[in-house]
Amino acid sequence: MHASVVEKLDAIAGRGDELSGLLADPEVIADQPRFRSLAKELSDLQPVTACYRRYREALDAAEAAREMLGDSDPGIRELARDELGEAEAAREAVEAELRTLLIPVDPADDSNTFLEIRAGAGGEEAALFAGELLRMYLRYAEARRWTPEVMSESHSEQGGYREVVVRVVGRKAYSRLKFESGGHRVQRVPETESQGRIHTSACTVAVLPELEDVSEVEIDPGDIRVDTFRASGAGGQHINKTDSAIRMTHLPSGMVVECQDERSQHKTRARALSLLRARLLAAERDRQQAERAAERRLLVGSGDRSQRGRTYNFPPGRITDHRIHLTLYKLDAVLAGDLDPLIEPLMSAYQADQLAAMGVDG
Numbered sequence: 001m002h003a004s005v006v007e008k009l010d011a012i013a014g015r016g017d018e019l020s021g022l023l024a025d026p027e028v029i030a031d032q033p034r035f036r037s038l039a040k041e042l043s044d045l046q047p048v049t050a051c052y053r054r055y056r057e058a059l060d061a062a063e064a065a066r067e068m069l070g071d072s073d074p075g076i077r078e079l080a081r082d083e084l085g086e087a088e089a090a091r092e093a094v095e096a097e098l099r100t101l102l103i104p105v106d107p108a109d110d111s112n113t114f115l116e117i118r119a120g121a122g123g124e125e126a127a128l129f130a131g132e133l134l135r136m137y138l139r140y141a142e143a144r145r146w147t148p149e150v151m152s153e154s155h156s157e158q159g160g161y162r163e164v165v166v167r168v169v170g171r172k173a174y175s176r177l178k179f180e181s182g183g184h185r186v187q188r189v190p191e192t193e194s195q196g197r198i199h200t201s202a203c204t205v206a207v208l209p210e211l212e213d214v215s216e217v218e219i220d221p222g223d224i225r226v227d228t229f230r231a232s233g234a235g236g237q238h239i240n241k242t243d244s245a246i247r248m249t250h251l252p253s254g255m256v257v258e259c260q261d262e263r264s265q266h267k268t269r270a271r272a273l274s275l276l277r278a279r280l281l282a283a284e285r286d287r288q289q290a291e292r293a294a295e296r297r298l299l300v301g302s303g304d305r306s307q308r309g310r311t312y313n314f315p316p317g318r319i320t321d322h323r324i325h326l327t328l329y330k331l332d333a334v335l336a337g338d339l340d341p342l343i344e345p346l347m348s349a350y351q352a353d354q355l356a357a358m359g360v361d362g
Contacts, residue, residue: 001055001095009052009098016042016049048101055094062087103354108209109175114275115148115166115207119156120183122201127160129186129312130203132335134164137180139337146170151275152245152258165258167210167271174209179346180339181207182309182323189314198315208278219277225249226269248272255279310342324349 019042022028028035065087068080117133119126141148147169154162168177184203189196227247245260246268257279259272310321317331319342326345328334334342 001098005102008102009048009055012045013049013052016045019045048098051094051098051101055091055098058087058091058094062091099355100351103351106175106178108178110172111174111209111211112167112169113174113177113207113209114151114278115168115177115180116163116205117161117165118163118204118206119161120202120204122186122199124156124158124160125186125190125199126201126203127156127162128158129184129201130161130164131159132186133184133203133205134161134166136335136337136339137166137168137177140339141168141170141173143337144170144173144176146173150260151271152260165275167275174207176343176347177207178209179343179350180205184309185311187311187313187315206282208275208282210274211277211281219250219273219280223251224273224276225251228265246272248276250276250280253280253283255283321346 019038022038065080065084069077071077117130119130138148149167151165151167153164156162184205187198187200190199229245247258249256257272257275259268312319318329319331319334320327321342324345
């Protein structure tokens with residue numbers, strides 16, 4: 001393991017020892033807010049410190065076995081070789097675990113999420129595909145026992161969606177769905193195509209965390225215009241909706257959100273404001289990343305046919321995620337909600353990128 005990483009782990013272990021001492025101090029115990037804060041910090045560090053302790057133990061066992069290799073007794077040397085192999089295997093396993101534990105935790109990972117699907121190039125075919133993506137995510141949410149709630153929807157003439165926004169409530173919803181952000185292309189023969197030609201259409205998916213602590217985004221009430229209207233359009237069997245709806249416009253940015261999810265105007269307004277805050281925060285983060293010329297790995301995209309994040313190719317039943325060069329021949333299963341074979345590799349690739357950015361060998 002790189003010396004800089006070991007130095008970081010030593011510092012974490014030292015902080016853990018310091019916290020244990022502080023939590024036994026009567027003055028700290030008497031100061032309950034500080035006690036709770038330090039206890040949480042120690043709890044967050046404990047998985048790393050425990051794993052690092054096992055790593056050091058494996059190193060010590062390997063060193064002891066190497067010393068035994070110099071023994072004059074052949075039996076001792078044979079035993080040492082066996083023990084050295086076991087110690088090295090244990091070290092490699094614990095080192096891999098440490099790499100994962102060192103990845104910075106996204107504070108939004110535990111959040112509920114807003115899932116936005118918009119039809120792009122391709123007209124009605126793109127809108128129909130947007131509906132299929134919506135059903136795919138609803139089935140995935142159902143399998144993970146999350147609760148999806150529609151916030152706004154705009155139907156196309158043939159029953160697809162020009163745009164639909166869904167709030168997904170559930171443990172680790174954002175941590176898994178965030179990798180769905182990007183351009184989604186479909187290649188197939190539309191039902192309206194009489195000559196059997198394959199058409200390419202596109203949708204964009206944006207995934208935003210719902211903010212529990214909204215202090216990061218301050219909105220002047222005078223900068224918001226609120227319009228109420230009656231929602232229209234067909235619903236979905238997995239979605240709870242009512243007829244009341246709110247359109248909220250942030251005047252400085254021109255950003256507009258709609259919500260038709262809640263059963264009271266008060267709750268509808270609160271949910272719309274939450275979505276507006278999430279979008280404004282995402283826009284500000286994107287602006288900062290652009291200024292630093294940082295490459296966005298999970299770029300939402302423009303909805304153009306050429307924008308490639310993931311392609312759903314119907315004739316061969318193939319699905320390809322271009323970000324990680326992954327191709328699977330299980331299109332039907334994925335559209336039925338079996339998304340983990342795509343999400344798990346994306347999560348692994350993200351972790352590898354994080355480790356590389358930290359200078360930790362993968």
